[in-house]
Amino acid sequence: MSTQDLVLIALFCAVIVALGLLPPVSIAVIPVPVTLQTLGVMLAGAVLGPVRGAGACALVVLLTVLGLPVLSGGRGGLGVIPGPTGGYLLGWIPGAFVTGWLVKRFAVRAGGRLTSLAAHFAACLVGGLLVVYAVGVPWTSMTTGLGMGKAALGAAYFAIGDTLKAAVAAAVAHHVRRSYPIEPR
Numbered sequence: 001m002s003t004q005d006l007v008l009i010a011l012f013c014a015v016i017v018a019l020g021l022l023p024p025v026s027i028a029v030i031p032v033p034v035t036l037q038t039l040g041v042m043l044a045g046a047v048l049g050p051v052r053g054a055g056a057c058a059l060v061v062l063l064t065v066l067g068l069p070v071l072s073g074g075r076g077g078l079g080v081i082p083g084p085t086g087g088y089l090l091g092w093i094p095g096a097f098v099t100g101w102l103v104k105r106f107a108v109r110a111g112g113r114l115t116s117l118a119a120h121f122a123a124c125l126v127g128g129l130l131v132v133y134a135v136g137v138p139w140t141s142m143t144t145g146l147g148m149g150k151a152a153l154g155a156a157y158f159a160i161g162d163t164l165k166a167a168v169a170a171a172v173a174h175h176v177r178r179s180y181p182i183e184p185r
Protein backbone atom coordinates (compact mmCIF):
# COMPACT_ATOMS: atom_id res chain seq x y z
CA MET A 1 0.00 0.00 0.00
CA SER A 2 1.41 3.38 -1.04
CA THR A 3 1.31 6.77 0.64
CA GLN A 4 -1.20 7.85 -2.04
CA ASP A 5 -3.46 4.92 -1.09
CA LEU A 6 -3.36 5.97 2.58
CA VAL A 7 -4.13 9.59 1.67
CA LEU A 8 -7.14 8.51 -0.44
CA ILE A 9 -8.43 6.25 2.34
CA ALA A 10 -8.12 9.07 4.89
CA LEU A 11 -9.73 11.53 2.44
CA PHE A 12 -12.81 9.38 1.84
CA CYS A 13 -13.07 8.59 5.55
CA ALA A 14 -13.19 12.38 6.05
CA VAL A 15 -15.87 12.69 3.32
CA ILE A 16 -18.04 10.08 5.09
CA VAL A 17 -17.57 11.85 8.45
CA ALA A 18 -18.28 15.27 6.89
CA LEU A 19 -21.55 13.97 5.39
CA GLY A 20 -22.53 13.07 8.96
CA LEU A 21 -22.61 16.78 9.76
CA LEU A 22 -26.01 16.83 8.06
CA PRO A 23 -28.53 15.85 10.73
CA PRO A 24 -29.96 12.31 10.69
CA VAL A 25 -33.66 11.92 9.88
CA SER A 26 -35.67 9.47 11.98
CA ILE A 27 -38.19 7.14 10.39
CA ALA A 28 -41.23 5.80 12.18
CA VAL A 29 -40.72 2.08 11.55
CA ILE A 30 -37.27 1.27 13.04
CA PRO A 31 -34.73 3.12 15.22
CA VAL A 32 -32.25 3.57 12.36
CA PRO A 33 -31.93 7.04 10.80
CA VAL A 34 -31.74 8.19 7.22
CA THR A 35 -28.23 9.60 6.79
CA LEU A 36 -26.25 11.09 3.93
CA GLN A 37 -23.22 9.11 5.08
CA THR A 38 -24.27 6.23 2.82
CA LEU A 39 -23.54 8.52 -0.13
CA GLY A 40 -19.94 8.68 1.13
CA VAL A 41 -19.81 4.88 1.46
CA MET A 42 -20.89 4.41 -2.17
CA LEU A 43 -18.49 7.15 -3.32
CA ALA A 44 -15.60 5.49 -1.50
CA GLY A 45 -16.24 2.15 -3.20
CA ALA A 46 -17.04 3.58 -6.63
CA VAL A 47 -14.15 6.06 -6.80
CA LEU A 48 -11.41 4.20 -4.92
CA GLY A 49 -12.24 0.56 -5.61
CA PRO A 50 -12.72 -2.42 -3.28
CA VAL A 51 -9.73 -2.41 -0.94
CA ARG A 52 -9.31 1.32 -0.46
CA GLY A 53 -13.09 1.91 -0.38
CA ALA A 54 -13.55 -0.74 2.31
CA GLY A 55 -10.49 0.71 4.09
CA ALA A 56 -12.11 4.16 4.27
CA CYS A 57 -15.26 2.61 5.81
CA ALA A 58 -13.22 0.45 8.20
CA LEU A 59 -11.49 3.63 9.38
CA VAL A 60 -14.89 5.23 10.08
CA VAL A 61 -15.89 2.14 12.09
CA LEU A 62 -12.57 2.24 14.00
CA LEU A 63 -13.03 5.93 14.86
CA THR A 64 -16.60 5.15 15.94
CA VAL A 65 -15.63 2.37 18.35
CA LEU A 66 -12.83 4.57 19.70
CA GLY A 67 -15.58 6.94 20.77
CA LEU A 68 -15.14 9.79 18.31
CA PRO A 69 -18.36 11.57 17.22
CA VAL A 70 -18.05 10.60 13.57
CA LEU A 71 -21.60 9.37 12.94
CA SER A 72 -24.57 11.57 12.02
CA GLY A 73 -25.90 13.46 15.00
CA GLY A 74 -22.41 13.44 16.54
CA ARG A 75 -22.68 9.85 17.76
CA GLY A 76 -19.87 7.38 18.39
CA GLY A 77 -18.67 4.78 20.88
CA LEU A 78 -18.44 1.03 21.21
CA GLY A 79 -22.11 0.95 22.21
CA VAL A 80 -23.18 1.71 18.63
CA ILE A 81 -22.13 -1.77 17.47
CA PRO A 82 -24.59 -3.85 19.57
CA GLY A 83 -27.31 -1.27 18.88
CA PRO A 84 -29.93 -1.23 16.11
CA THR A 85 -27.69 0.64 13.64
CA GLY A 86 -24.57 -1.49 14.29
CA GLY A 87 -25.21 -3.93 11.45
CA TYR A 88 -25.69 -1.15 8.91
CA LEU A 89 -22.48 0.52 10.12
CA LEU A 90 -20.48 -2.73 9.84
CA GLY A 91 -22.21 -3.44 6.53
CA TRP A 92 -20.62 -0.30 5.09
CA ILE A 93 -17.28 -2.17 4.89
CA PRO A 94 -18.42 -5.09 2.66
CA GLY A 95 -20.83 -2.67 0.93
CA ALA A 96 -17.99 -0.41 -0.23
CA PHE A 97 -15.89 -3.48 -1.08
CA VAL A 98 -18.56 -5.00 -3.33
CA THR A 99 -19.31 -1.60 -4.94
CA GLY A 100 -15.62 -1.18 -5.72
CA TRP A 101 -15.19 -4.75 -6.92
CA LEU A 102 -18.13 -4.42 -9.32
CA VAL A 103 -16.86 -1.06 -10.60
CA LYS A 104 -13.41 -2.56 -11.14
CA ARG A 105 -14.82 -5.63 -12.89
CA PHE A 106 -17.59 -4.11 -15.02
CA ALA A 107 -17.43 -0.29 -15.13
CA VAL A 108 -13.83 0.60 -15.91
CA ARG A 109 -11.56 -0.29 -18.80
CA ALA A 110 -8.17 0.87 -20.07
CA GLY A 111 -6.77 1.98 -16.71
CA GLY A 112 -9.80 4.09 -15.87
CA ARG A 113 -10.20 6.01 -19.13
CA LEU A 114 -13.24 4.14 -20.47
CA THR A 115 -16.02 4.07 -17.94
CA SER A 116 -19.73 3.21 -17.91
CA LEU A 117 -22.20 5.34 -15.94
CA ALA A 118 -24.82 2.57 -15.94
CA ALA A 119 -22.34 0.02 -14.58
CA HIS A 120 -21.27 2.48 -11.85
CA PHE A 121 -24.94 2.93 -10.88
CA ALA A 122 -25.58 -0.84 -10.80
CA ALA A 123 -22.45 -1.35 -8.66
CA CYS A 124 -23.61 1.32 -6.18
CA LEU A 125 -27.06 -0.28 -5.96
CA VAL A 126 -25.73 -3.78 -5.32
CA GLY A 127 -22.97 -2.77 -2.88
CA GLY A 128 -24.50 0.31 -1.27
CA LEU A 129 -28.02 -1.04 -0.87
CA LEU A 130 -28.23 -4.85 -1.15
CA VAL A 131 -25.02 -5.71 0.72
CA VAL A 132 -25.48 -3.04 3.42
CA TYR A 133 -29.13 -4.05 3.98
CA ALA A 134 -28.20 -7.77 4.04
CA VAL A 135 -26.15 -7.08 7.18
CA GLY A 136 -28.27 -4.25 8.59
CA VAL A 137 -31.78 -5.73 8.42
CA PRO A 138 -31.20 -8.96 10.44
CA TRP A 139 -29.00 -7.00 12.89
CA THR A 140 -31.75 -4.46 13.55
CA SER A 141 -34.26 -7.27 13.93
CA MET A 142 -32.06 -9.15 16.45
CA THR A 143 -31.06 -6.11 18.52
CA THR A 144 -34.54 -4.59 18.76
CA GLY A 145 -36.70 -7.70 18.92
CA LEU A 146 -38.68 -6.37 15.96
CA GLY A 147 -39.55 -9.04 13.43
CA MET A 148 -37.64 -9.40 10.17
CA GLY A 149 -40.69 -8.08 8.31
CA LYS A 150 -40.69 -4.79 10.20
CA ALA A 151 -36.89 -4.45 9.94
CA ALA A 152 -37.14 -5.07 6.19
CA LEU A 153 -39.93 -2.50 5.91
CA GLY A 154 -37.51 0.04 7.39
CA ALA A 155 -34.99 -0.82 4.68
CA ALA A 156 -37.73 -0.31 2.07
CA TYR A 157 -38.06 3.28 3.34
CA PHE A 158 -34.29 3.76 3.01
CA ALA A 159 -34.25 2.32 -0.50
CA ILE A 160 -35.88 5.39 -2.05
CA GLY A 161 -33.25 7.84 -0.78
CA ASP A 162 -30.41 5.37 -1.15
CA THR A 163 -31.29 4.84 -4.83
CA LEU A 164 -30.96 8.60 -5.36
CA LYS A 165 -27.64 8.56 -3.49
CA ALA A 166 -26.47 5.68 -5.73
CA ALA A 167 -27.31 7.80 -8.80
CA VAL A 168 -25.32 10.76 -7.40
CA ALA A 169 -22.37 8.56 -6.36
CA ALA A 170 -22.31 6.87 -9.78
CA ALA A 171 -22.43 10.21 -11.64
CA VAL A 172 -19.66 11.68 -9.47
CA ALA A 173 -17.43 8.60 -9.76
CA HIS A 174 -18.01 8.39 -13.53
CA HIS A 175 -17.10 12.06 -14.06
CA VAL A 176 -14.16 12.08 -11.65
CA ARG A 177 -12.78 9.03 -13.44
CA ARG A 178 -13.08 10.67 -16.86
CA SER A 179 -11.16 13.78 -15.82
CA TYR A 180 -8.75 12.12 -13.39
CA PRO A 181 -8.43 8.38 -14.03
CA ILE A 182 -8.08 6.67 -10.65
CA GLU A 183 -7.67 2.95 -11.17
CA PRO A 184 -10.00 1.13 -8.76
CA ARG A 185 -7.97 -0.88 -6.26
Ligand SMILES: O=C(O)CCCC[C@@H]1SC[C@@H]2NC(=O)N[C@@H]21
Nearest residue numbers: 033034035071072085088089158
Ligand atom coordinates in the same frame (compact mmCIF):
# COMPACT_ATOMS: atom_id res chain seq x y z
O1 LIG B 1 -25.23 6.23 12.32
C1 LIG B 1 -25.23 5.00 12.47
O2 LIG B 1 -25.17 4.45 13.57
C2 LIG B 1 -25.32 4.13 11.24
C3 LIG B 1 -26.47 4.59 10.42
C4 LIG B 1 -26.86 3.57 9.39
C5 LIG B 1 -27.99 4.09 8.55
C6 LIG B 1 -28.45 3.08 7.52
S1 LIG B 1 -27.21 2.82 6.30
C7 LIG B 1 -28.34 2.26 5.09
C8 LIG B 1 -29.64 2.99 5.33
N1 LIG B 1 -29.69 4.22 4.59
C9 LIG B 1 -29.83 5.28 5.36
O3 LIG B 1 -29.93 6.44 4.95
N2 LIG B 1 -29.85 4.90 6.63
C10 LIG B 1 -29.71 3.47 6.78
